[in-house]
Amino acid sequence: MKNRLIVLPGPTGAGKTEFAIELASRLGCSIISCDSRQFYREMKIGTAAPDEQQLARVRHHFVSFLSITDYYSISLFERDVLALLPSLFAENPVAVMTGGSMLYMDAVCRGMDDIPDTDPDVRSKYAGIYEREGIAALRMAVKMVDPEYYARADLHNPRRLLRALEITESTGRPYSSFLTATVRERDFSILKAGLTRERSELHSIIDSRVNRMMEQGLEQEAASLIGYRHLNALRTVGYREMFSYLDGTITREEAVSLIKRNTRRYARRQMTWWNRDREITWFDASQKELMFSWIENRLKEQ
RNA sequence: GGGGAGAUACCAAAGUGGCCAACUGGGGCAGACUGUAAAUCUGUUGUCUGAAGACUUCGUAGGUUCGAAUCCUGCUCUCCCCA
Numbered sequence: 001m002k003n004r005l006i007v008l009p010g011p012t013g014a015g016k017t018e019f020a021i022e023l024a025s026r027l028g029c030s031i032i033s034c035d036s037r038q039f040y041r042e043m044k045i046g047t048a049a050p051d052e053q054q055l056a057r058v059r060h061h062f063v064s065f066l067s068i069t070d071y072y073s074i075s076l077f078e079r080d081v082l083a084l085l086p087s088l089f090a091e092n093p094v095a096v097m098t099g100g101s102m103l104y105m106d107a108v109c110r111g112m113d114d115i116p117d118t119d120p121d122v123r124s125k126y127a128g129i130y131e132r133e134g135i136a137a138l139r140m141a142v143k144m145v146d147p148e149y150y151a152r153a154d155l156h157n158p159r160r161l162l163r164a165l166e167i168t169e170s171t172g173r174p175y176s177s178f179l180t181a182t183v184r185e186r187d188f189s190i191l192k193a194g195l196t197r198e199r200s201e202l203h204s205i206i207d208s209r210v211n212r213m214m215e216q217g218l219e220q221e222a223a224s225l226i227g228y229r230h231l232n233a234l235r236t237v238g239y240r241e242m243f244s245y246l247d248g249t250i251t252r253e254e255a256v257s258l259i260k261r262n263t264r265r266y267a268r269r270q271m272t273w274w275n276r277d278r279e280i281t282w283f284d285a286s287q288k289e290l291m292f293s294w295i296e297n298r299l300k301e302q
Numbered sequence: 303g304g305g306g307a308g309a310u311a312c313c314a315a316a317g318u319g320g321c322c323a324a325c326u327g328g329g330g331c332a333g334a335c336u337g338u339a340a341a342u343c344u345g346u347u348g349u350c351u352g353a354a355g356a357c358u359u360c361g362u363a364g365g366u367u368c369g370a371a372u373c374c375u376g377c378u379c380u381c382c383c384c385a
Contacts, residue, residue, distance in 0.1 A: 012340075035340085036338080036339065036340070036341090037340055046340095047340080070338090071338065072338060073337045073338055074336080074337045074338080074339075075336090075337050076337085076338095077337095078337090100340075101339070101340080102335090102339075103335080103336075103337085103339055104339080106336090107336085107337085111336095112336055112337065113336060113337095115336080115337065117337090118337090154334065154335075154342090154343055154344075155343095156342095156343055156344065157334090157335085157342055157343040157344085158342075158343085159335095159339085159341075159342045159343075160335080160342075160343080163336090163337075167337095178336085179336060180336095181336075231338085232338040232339095232341075233338070235338090235340085235341060236340050236341085237340045238340080239340095240340095261328095261329080262340080263340080264330095265340095266340050268331085268332085269333095269334095269335095269339095269340090270340090272332075272333065272334080272335095273334095273335075
């Protein structure tokens with residue numbers, strides 16, 4: 001019998017954390033967290049990371065295992081999860097992966113193309129060009145070195161253009177030549193069950209969750225991290241807005257409502273991403289038992 | 303009781319005779335996404351339609367005009383100042 005990874009995507013606020021814990025305890029397996037901000041041990045409140053009690057109920061992996069100053073990436077996550085799974089499957093043929101980081105999830109399920117690491121100097125060189133000369137300069141450069149990518153790139157998006165340029169220059173090969181979109185074979189099978197809620201319900205959960213974060217001390221947590229605000233890990237909903245408040249740019253109330261708004265937007269982007277993944281079977285949060293039995297039946301089938 | 307200001311689409315706010323279905327911002331909705339992705343970026347937002355287009359909008363009722371969100375009059379409401 002083939003090992004199984006149960007993948008549980010869902011927008012922020014749908015209730016994945018608690019749901020996954022219940023599922024994993026029923027199955028007696030552990031949880032792989034796929035949340036790119038809960039990775040960081042310094043960011044607990046603002047990321048709604050599972051608390052001590054929740055962590056005690058089921059063994060979690062990839063929660064609070066990094067410092068905000070560590071370098072990490074999607075491909076490292078893919079590598080680390082694939083390296084961990086055999087030991088999990090040795091104990092139980094099933095594992096649960098849940099979280100809201102869409103591309104990280106896809107990296108585990110489908111794999112990323114092999115692209116060499118880039119030269120940090122090249123990266124900062126192009127970042128400087130972008131700062132001084134704007135996006136038009138990036139476009140022109142991409143057009144020169146990788147016309148194929150230029151033809152299909154999002155020419156408004158500096159992140160995409162910068163990435164293409166740094167890869168092309170670091171490797172001496174056009175970025176587009178690395179992009180094969182090959183789906184990797186995995187030696188385990190994947191079952192995708194998504195957890196969602198009605199939009200309006202999701203919004204009110206998000207609102208109350210943000211209020212709770214404030215009660216739990218998001219302000220203090222952000223204040224303790226403000227010296228690291230330039231780090232990518234802190235370019236995160238909840239922290240950025242609190243930094244603006246701590247700067248005195250906006251009021252506390254404004255910060256709170258911006259956090260709510262930006263969390264809503266994040267949830268929407270998540271759904272946009274997953275909507276095109278036909279492998280996901282969706283369940284409303286109110287159909288918990290139905291979802292459990294669906295999963296258990298599928299597990300028996302094999 | 304007297305004087306003044308204003309009512310514009312979900313909200314805020316421009317427009318002060320035709321180029322206005324109406325600038326802009328917010329919010330909403332939708333989309334993209336191959337390496338720090340809770341990031342980064344795009345579109346759309348009166349109704350009907352695939353589209354061309356048609357139809358109804360700028361507090362309300364009238365009027366002026368070839369033509370009004372824009373001008374005039376009555377009414378309703380809001381705000382400010384003086385009593």
